[in-house]
Structure formats: structure tokens, C-alpha cells
Amino acid sequence: MSNQSSRVGRERILEVAEQLFTEHGYQGVSIRKIADACGVTNAALYYHFDNKEALFTEVIKQHAARLGARMRQAGQSQGSYQERVGNMALEYMALTSNRRSLFYLLRHKAKDLSNEKTRDRFGHVFSNMLGPIEEVLQEAIAAGELKQLPETYSGTSILLGMLHGVGRYHKVRSQADLTEEDVRLIVDLFWNGMRVREE
Amino acid sequence: MSNQSSRVGRERILEVAEQLFTEHGYQGVSIRKIADACGVTNAALYYHFDNKEALFTEVIKQHAARLGARMRQAGQSQGSYQERVGNMALEYMALTSNRRSLFYLLRHKAKDLSNEKTRDRFGHVFSNMLGPIEEVLQEAIAAGELKQLPETYSGTSILLGMLHGVGRYHKVRSQADLTEEDVRLIVDLFWNGMRVREE
Structure with a gap:
């Protein structure tokens, strides 16, 4: 993954995650849910963030x-x-x-x-x-x-x-x-x- | 029970109940607990108050x-x-x-x-x-x-x-x-x- 595309990915994940957390609360959102909404794998999320708490x-x-x-x-x-x-x-x-x-x-x-x-x-x-x-x-x-x-x-x-x-x-x-x-x-x-x- | 003594009883119950509610919260206090602390029977309490909520x-x-x-x-x-x-x-x-x-x-x-x-x-x-x-x-x-x-x-x-x-x-x-x-x-x-x- 190039630096460029991983930066883009990161921003997109944060945007989607904010929307999901806002709608469903912290407990109501899993890493999988965010990954699905971004159309990426869990692994792609973990490439950018250690865990759900770090992302939040x-x-x-x-x-x-x-x-x-x-x-x-x-x-x-x-x-x-x-x-x-x-x-x-x-x-x-x-x-x-x-x-x-x-x-x-x-x-x-x-x-x-x-x-x-x-x-x-x-x-x-x-x-x-x-x-x-x-x-x-x-x-x-x-x-x-x-x-x-x-x-x-x-x-x-x-x-x-x-x-x-x-x-x-x-x-x-x-x-x-x-x-x-x-x-x-x-x-x-x-x-x-x-x-x-x-x- | 004369009117006089029931009035005295009522004030005393309210005083004791306030102290108990303050210490233990609403859930933590029963009619029995209040009656015990007043040294009277549950029936004596119910003579003055329909139930715990009315007393509270x-x-x-x-x-x-x-x-x-x-x-x-x-x-x-x-x-x-x-x-x-x-x-x-x-x-x-x-x-x-x-x-x-x-x-x-x-x-x-x-x-x-x-x-x-x-x-x-x-x-x-x-x-x-x-x-x-x-x-x-x-x-x-x-x-x-x-x-x-x-x-x-x-x-x-x-x-x-x-x-x-x-x-x-x-x-x-x-x-x-x-x-x-x-x-x-x-x-x-x-x-x-x-x-x-x-x-």
C-alpha cells in the first residue's frame, strides 16, 4: 500500500466511523461494521488503527x-x-x-x-x-x-x-x-x- | 389511637423516614425498616401512609x-x-x-x-x-x-x-x-x- 493511498484510506475510515459512532453510539459500532461500510477488510482498518478505542x-x-x-x-x-x-x-x-x-x-x-x-x-x-x-x-x-x-x-x-x-x-x-x-x-x-x- | 398521639406519630415517622431515605436512597429503605427505626409496627405506618411512595x-x-x-x-x-x-x-x-x-x-x-x-x-x-x-x-x-x-x-x-x-x-x-x-x-x-x- 503506498503512503498516498493509505492516507486517503485513513481519512475515509475516520469519516465513516464518525458517522457510525454518531448514529449508533460507541457500543453499537464494531470494527467489522466500519470496515463493511468502508468496503474494506478488517485488516485494512487495523493497518491504520490499533483497535476500536484508538480509532474512536x-x-x-x-x-x-x-x-x-x-x-x-x-x-x-x-x-x-x-x-x-x-x-x-x-x-x-x-x-x-x-x-x-x-x-x-x-x-x-x-x-x-x-x-x-x-x-x-x-x-x-x-x-x-x-x-x-x-x-x-x-x-x-x-x-x-x-x-x-x-x-x-x-x-x-x-x-x-x-x-x-x-x-x-x-x-x-x-x-x-x-x-x-x-x-x-x-x-x-x-x-x-x-x-x-x-x- | 387519639388524634393527638397519631399526629405525634406521624411527625416522628416523617423525621425518621427522611433520615433513612437520605442515607440509603429510596430503593434502600423499606416500610419495615422505617417502622423498626421508629419502634412501631408496619401497621402503625400504614395507619398514616398508604404506601412507601406516599410517605416519600x-x-x-x-x-x-x-x-x-x-x-x-x-x-x-x-x-x-x-x-x-x-x-x-x-x-x-x-x-x-x-x-x-x-x-x-x-x-x-x-x-x-x-x-x-x-x-x-x-x-x-x-x-x-x-x-x-x-x-x-x-x-x-x-x-x-x-x-x-x-x-x-x-x-x-x-x-x-x-x-x-x-x-x-x-x-x-x-x-x-x-x-x-x-x-x-x-x-x-x-x-x-x-x-x-x-x-
Whole structure:
């Protein structure tokens, strides 16, 4: 097998594996199932990956990188820091609520995957998505627009907490997801607080 | 059995049952176990409660009322709205992190109890604790100090989201619970936002 064709094979396997894991969960997918879907032998899969777990780890790694890139892109738009963070919050909501994504599986079907390594992997995907938000917040802090928080804090975790808090409340009351208007309002509250000001 | 003595018996049963449920979970406690711990017969328990589930429901109801009363009391202190909400947030953290409370069991051992009724019951306890916070926030809105939010929002859910967001982040990084200083800072961010202002 030439280097060229084995690289192509590897990408194709990862693509097919991600789709299968997302649909059927970790337990519901075997090496054989992936090989069949790729139209190759088990041996061809084992040429690239030691075992199912190694393949799964690589699938997650690529997924994490892709989500991170999309978040970063959302934050690179023109506009104020608040607008940029708003755009990233919207992208975050879109990416995490996509029921056909591996992220969704990792988050909501933890039972299927539950072990320490999976939690670590999920943490890895998560921080890949949140890193870009934290970077823009740090820029805004460095520019003197936002307050410097104590070292053990992350502005991102506060903002996401607000989003999830409101999101859960909406879900319970009306089964509705957050709209763009909701997300912009929450980012505004994060920026400016609940207090009424005469400005 | 006189009305007087049956009322006393009822309170005692509820007290013992709460302790046992908290320690052993719903599945781990039988009517017989409760009766034994009270030093009465099973029949004496059935005189007051139709079955284990009815007893458990009553235990939760009393627990909810007690937690609600403690929250309300924490919010009745003198001081600004922000201080009062801060006091309630602290009380909330104390009550919910107490590993020996039934609330903790309901929240973290949902597997033991998982069914729709239990989720409803947990929701009931939860809203009993949050109602008093929302009331003070509504007072502050009526007084013109805080912004009026859209009807589908609850300020409390935003504030708790912030607390939980920071709390999770601390836990992951340092295994530490939030301190009083943390809670006051978060309430301040809720009130005033992240933006730096010249005041």
C-alpha cells in the first residue's frame, strides 16, 4: 500500500466511523461494521488503527479540532467584542444542539461511553470549543473593556452558565430552544449586568 | 389511637423516614425498616401512609417547605437588594451542597429514584428554594433597580447558571467549592456585568 493511498484510506475510515459512532453510539459500532461500510477488510482498518478505542479517540480528536475551528471563525467577524462573543455564543448553541453530531452523542449518551477516558475526551472537545471564546474575552480584558477576573475564574464558564441556566428554564416552561434574540440578550446581560443605568 | 398521639406519630415517622431515605436512597429503605427505626409496627405506618411512595412524597414536601423557609429567611435580612440576593445565593449553595440532605440525594442519586414522579418532586423542591430569590429580584425590578426581563425569563435561572458555571469550573480545576467571596463576586457580576465602568 503506498503512503498516498493509505492516507486517503485513513481519512475515509475516520469519516465513516464518525458517522457510525454518531448514529449508533460507541457500543453499537464494531470494527467489522466500519470496515463493511468502508468496503474494506478488517485488516485494512487495523493497518491504520490499533483497535476500536484508538480509532474512536482519533475521531473525537478530529471532531474537536473542527468544532474549535468553527468557533474561532465565528469570533473573527468584524464588530465589537460583545458582537464577536455573541456570534461565538450562537455558534456554540448551534454546534451543541445538533443532534446529529458526535458532540451531542458524547454529551447526552454518556452511559453508552461512560468511563474515565471518555470523560477526558469529552472534556477535550469541550475545551476546544471554549478556548476561542476565552481568547476573545481575554482580548477585551486586555483592552480594558471587561473586568479582570480572579485567576481561578473563566469568563466563558460564567457566560455559558447563563446560557444554560436560561436554556434549561425555557425548556422546562416551553420546550423551546434559545433564539438568536435570547442569546444576544444574555450576552448583553453578561456584558452590562441586570442593573438599570441612566446612560 | 387519639388524634393527638397519631399526629405525634406521624411527625416522628416523617423525621425518621427522611433520615433513612437520605442515607440509603429510596430503593434502600423499606416500610419495615422505617417502622423498626421508629419502634412501631408496619401497621402503625400504614395507619398514616398508604404506601412507601406516599410517605416519600410527604417527606419531600416537608423538606421542600423547610428549604423554602430557610431561603426566605436568608433574603429577609436588612441591606440592599444585592446583599439580600447574595445572602440567598449563599444559603442556596449551603443547602444544595449538604451531602447529608435529602435534596442532595434527589439531585445526585436520580438513578435510584428515576421516574417521572421523582423528577416532578425534585422540581417541586427546587422551585420552593428558588421562589424566594425570584421574589426579591422582582422587588428590585419593581423598584426600578434591575431590568425587566422578557416574560419567559427568570433572573434566578440566570444567576444560578452563573453560580453553577463557575462552580463546575472550580471543581474541575481545583476540586474546590465556591467560597463566600466567590458567591459575592458572581452576584456582583450578575448585578453590574463584566464591563469596566468609570463611576
